[in-house]
Amino acid sequence: MQPSASPYEERLTAPRSWWLICALVGVAMALVLLPFGTLPLLGGLVGGTAASAVLASSYGSVRIRVVGGALIAGEAKIPVSALGDAEILDPEEARAWRTYKADTRAFMLLRAYIPRALRIPVTDPADPTPYLYLSTREPERLSAALETARTTA
Known part of the structure; x- marks a missing residue:
């Protein structure tokens, strides 16, 4: 392989x-x-x-990638050094963060047909975006990839 x-x-x-x-x-x-x-x-x-x-x-063609020390989610590209620790959201918590807990300034790449998500705080003080909300079928793998990219960057 x-x-x-x-x-x-x-x-x-x-x-x-x-x-x-x-x-x-x-x-x-x-x-x-x-x-x-x-x-x-x-x-x-x-x-x-x-x-x-x-x-x-x-x-359904939107992609999420971690490559070259950056997170690319749809049209957004942000360096992993500007991101905090990712929070894995179960289906109930994911629904809450895309409805009544949502911040209008957040970047949300959501697909209603994907029940789980990842919420990643943006730590860059110059960026007005408080967090990224990413629908993902494999939040554990995405979180691990972000952590790996952050430690190797």
Whole structure:
């Protein structure tokens, strides 16, 4: 097995049930176009399925990486030296931090279909962001990768 170029990388892919919904959107589009004939029906089936699949895929294409002494989460990139100790959130605590405990200044990379998360305080005094909230399927691995990157930086 080859070593990874990054100590941690995760893609927050959409759940399988969303792909079934994409097929159902295609069927719905086909039914809407049914009165216009067979060819529009097939176009609606293919076009509706494809359009909804593109949307589901783009929403689930966001990645979280720890590489080169930096945490890259979606569009955000922050050096691990500017981060505090990560807090692993169970599903109940994660829901609380994305609702009534949330700070509007926080960077939140959340996906509702991922129940667990990691909350990482930002220790840089020049950064107005109090913490990062990252939905992740493997918060223990991400926390360990951040700690490893911090000690080797």
